[in-house]
Amino acid sequence: MSENTHTQEHPGYGLYIVVWAGLVGLTTITVALAGFNLVGLTVVTALAIAIVKSLLVTNYFMHVKTDSAVFKVFIFVCIAIFLVVIILTFFDLTYRFPLK
Amino acid sequence: MDHVSYLDYKGKHKGLAGWLLSTDHKRIAILYLVSLIVFFLVAVTFGVLMRLEMLTPGRTIVDPQTYNTLFTLHGVIMIFLFIIPGIPVVFGNFFLPIMLGAKDVAFPRLNLLSWYFYIFGAFLVILSLFVGGGPIDTGWTFYVPYSLRTQSNVTLAVFAAFVIGFSSILTGLNFIVTIHRMRCPGMTWFKMPLFVWGLYSTSWIQLLATPILGITLLLIMMERIFGVGIFDPALGGDPLLYQHLFWIYSHPAVYIMVLPAMGLVSEIIPTFSKKDIFGYGPIAMSSLAIAFIGYLVWGHHMFSTGISDTSRAIFSFLTFIVAIPSGVKIFNWVATMYKASIETRAPFMFVVAFIVIFSIGGLTGLVLGALNTDIHLTDTYFVVAHFHYVMFGGMGLLFFGGLHYWFPKMFAKMYNERAAKWGLLLFVIGFNTLYFPMFIMGYLGMPRRYYDYLPEYKIYHIISTVGSWILVTGILILIINLIRALLKKERYTEADPWGGTTLEWKVATPPSLENFDEIPVVEHGPYYRENLIKPEKSH
Amino acid sequence: MNNEAAIGHAHRDDLGSKMGMWLFLFTELLLFGGMFILYASYRYMYPDNFKVAAMHLDTLIGSVNTILLLTSSLTVALSIAALQRKQTRFSVYLLMFTIVAGGAFLVNKYFEWSTKIHHGIYPKGPEMANLSDGEVIFYGLYYVMTGLHALHVIVGLVFIGFMIVFILRGKQTFDNYQKLENAGLYWHLVDIIWIFLFPLFYLIH
Known part of the structure; x- marks a missing residue:
């Protein structure tokens, strides 16, 4: 079967490391933001950041973007x-x- | 490779092990069939005992606690071990790969594993009757807080349901991948038989709803074993959230039960009408629509529990929407039969019985889906009657219908059609005698799950109990008739006894181990007939 | 090999295998989804109690664990890339790093739980009677959700352990690595669930 040959370009190490750096950066931001009193927006910002992080993981680490x-x-x-x-x-x- | 039938095939293992360890989808289907029939008969026995107890007010044969156990076990076994696996694991396993032109399902070993999960779960159910606090008495819904407080062995029973749920998930997963990846050349999505569409929709519900039940049951175990506060109102929990989670699974599960049955109807009708199906696209899409809408309506099981008025109105409104795709199916089936030269063979008669009974069940469902009437009828025998009309009259009846349709192909034996029709007639008469009085007494106020009742309900209970005897006679005639066919010496090798058009009628009877000597190439739709006589235009 | 076994392996279908894995991940997602529904509902019902209870969780341990899981996810992804480039040894080292990071996550979790238990905060624990309803529910959800997540971490580590064996025995190679990819998908899912658990339990202020 043609699908077995994984014809698409294999992503390089660099891309993964950049994505990882982004994930760590977002983690830092979300922890830092928790220190401020954002009134009603605390949950919203925390969830928004979590959603962005999970999109990064699914799209790049889990290859959904290219799959x-x-x-x-x-x-x-x-x-x-x-x-x-x-x-x-x-x-x-x-x-x-x-x-x- | 030799053309050897799956029944005669001798692999690495011989005798019984050749069946218990086989990863062939057809043999697994037979394993399921035998286990399902056994559990069905056990649960029927409990049902008959319940009816016998209700023959007279007060004690007739059992005490109240035993009665509670009887209705719980009747529900748990029927729902988790018969109706939910039901048609997919037997007919889906056997015919899905053949209908797609494939040699097996995508993951044959996983398929066998899911049977073992099923049997292990069933074993745990039985075990729960004898160990710990004894047989469960919560009803099949395991509602908190009673299920957290009762001394009966809820923990094990709930774990059993969890394991059976896992089996259901694996089957769904397997079927979805099979349908996506194993279609033979030419078999595009809209050339698949409608039974496959039914299975596809069902599989998605199995996959995406069952985990919610899984976690809910797991949480009950956590609460009972470790005293974790989740649902217990004494620890600040909200029991209604349990009911939400339970019905988020269990309402879609209703469509797990009935969608494959509807797919089966869409197979049987064109075969015996000798016509192409009317409205292939709408029927296929209505399966997907039902599967999706099924997620939106669970709240109608909770109208009288104290959920907010706004949500009650929303759920009631959404419930009515389900009637649309169901109606689409019924109209298309009837349109297929319109002006057809129908052969009233035994399998077709099951479908006729189904359409009538299921329509009664469906229409009374609207009465219950309407908020105001439901408040009057909730937790009465009206509800019991309704869900037996849709579940037993829907899935149960068609399980037998499917069995009679595909029996010659599966076992290479032909049964006595006259006996089957008589059995069906008794089934239908008994069914209506048993359940129809329940509509009336429910309307008059007879509550469900009660051990005792006021004398004015006595006449209905007597009629109903007599009906249960007629129904059981009908079921026994059907089953014995099939067993007698199995015991026949000579093989029935007609490939296409009914004049069906889908791929399973083009392979040998019984099918060979690999189904096809060479993978077929499909050119036409599933119900295409070469020498089709076009009906004359009406004036 | 008999014919029966041969049917299932007559051809290799990597996309089908991956599809099966994804479908399984959805069931995991909805398993946790059921608990997220409960979490959301109870947080809505007891907003103040949740805030008080969350104060007592250690944000530092939570943050460190987040970084550990993210990094272990990275190394799994890199290990697939390494295998594709036939750098078998490097691929194995990366997976070993994943196991170490996952193990460290569990060790942290162990200390976190035992501190709580030491303070009498656990189901039926002595301190629980002094807590409000919402706090009891919060800790109930905390133990169940992080506990179930930890269970998934353990399962994921076992999978990855098998993958190391498979690579070393040459069963997973540069042109046949679907099993490794599936194990990786599972591990990333465990990571994603933690990405949501972390702010919901540790960062309510």
């Missing part, structure tokens, strides 16, 4: 279902325990 498009669709479906479920759960919680 077959089918994996992007799969990941999208999986995340979409998780989001739908959590949003619907919160339709119960936010109205059952309204914020004061």
Whole structure:
């Protein structure tokens, strides 16, 4: 089968190290930001940084960026279902325990 | 390589080991079939005992605690060991690779492993009856906080369900990769048989919903063993979150049960109508749509639990949407039969029975999906009647339908069609006598899972119990008829007894070990007929 | 080899194998997803209690562990690249580094947990009765989620250990390395889960 030969260019060591440096940098930022009082934005910024980090890991370390498009669709479906479920759960919680 | 059938094949292992250690998808399917029928009959027995207990008010044959155990085990065994694995593990395993023109599933060893997980889980269920605090009495839903407090052996039973869930995940994973990677040349996505589309949708639910149940059950174990505070209201937990997580899996699981059955209908109808299916695309897409919408509606199991009004309205609205893709299927099936020269052979009659019974189940589902009527009917026999009409009348009936459709291909034996039709008739009569009175008594207020009842419900309970005897007679006739066929000496080697068009009817009966002597090349859609007589245009 | 076994191996399908792995990762993701739903719900219900409880977690240990896992992920990715370039020995060293880093993560986790347990903060522990409902739930989730994650780290390390053996025995080579890639995918997933666990448990202020 043609897929077995891994025809695409093998990524170099350099790219991986750059991505790793980015991940460490983002970790430092998120820890540093936790020291400030960002009021309601604490969770949002922490999650936003975590999402960027996981995108870096999936796209580069896990090769999703260069891999077959089918994996992007799969990941999208999986995340979409998780989001739908959590949003619907919160339709119960936010109205059952309204914020004061 | 010699053309040797999968039944006669002698590998490294002989006798029983040749079956228990075989990674051939057809042999694994037979392993599943035997185990499923055994568990089905066990759970039927529990059901019959429950009906017998309800024959008279007060004690008839068992005490209340035993009754609680009976309905719990009936539910756990039927749902986790029969209905959910059901059609995919038997007919999916056997026919998915053949329908795709492949030699086996993508991961044959994983396939065998998932059978062992299934059997191990079943063993744990049985074990849980005899060790620790004794048989579980929580109902199959394991609702907290009772499941955290009861002395009965919930921990082991829940672990059993976890293991069986793992088996289900592995099957789903295997099927998805098989469908993506193993289609023969020419078999494009829209040339796949509709049964495959049903399996594909089902597999995605198995894969993406079962882990949620897995973690929920694991957390119950954590709470019971280590006293970790998660759901226990005494430790600040919210029991409704348990119900959310439980139904986030268990509602989509309803579609795990019924989507393969619907796929089966889409196979049987064109075969006996001698026509191409009407509306292939919509039927295929409606399977995917049902699978997705199935994730959006779990809250309708919780209308009376105290979840917020806003979410109740949203869930009720979303529930109605499921009716659309289901309706699309029903209309397309009927349109396929329209003006066809239908052969009313035994497998087809199962489909006819299914459409009627399932429609009753589906329409009463709308009554329960509507918020206001549900408040009146929730936790009554109306609900019991409804889900038996959709589950037993849907998946259960078609499990037998599929068995009668593919039995000659699987075992190379032909059964007595007259006996099968009589068995089915008794099945349908018994089924309706058993469950229809439950709609009425539920409407009148008879609560489910109660051991005792007021005298005014007695007449309904008597009718219902009598119905259970008729139903069991029908089931026994069906099963004995098939066993008698199995015991016949001579082989039935007709490749295509019904005039089917999909690939499984083009291979030998029984199929050879590798299914195909050479991998086929597909040119037409799955239900294409060369000498199709076009129906005359109506005026 | 008998025919039966031969069917499954008649041809090698790397993409199919990788697809199977990804699908398995989704089940892992949703396994943790169920707990993230619980976490989100309880954090919504008990925002102040969660803040108080999180103060008692050691941000330094959490940060060090994050860096350890990120670096171990890097070395797994590099080891695949090394194998592709036929630098077998280098590839093995990188995997060994991964195991060391993963091991260090577990050691840190051990000290972190034992400090908490020493203070009586564990399910049914003596200190738990003095805590508010939300804090009890927080620690319940903390133990279950980090515990389950640690279990995944252990499983991942075992996988990678096998990969080292496979490479040394020549079963994973520059043109046949799907197993190593799958083990790597699993390890990256463990990393991603930690990327979310870390801010949610250690960085609430």
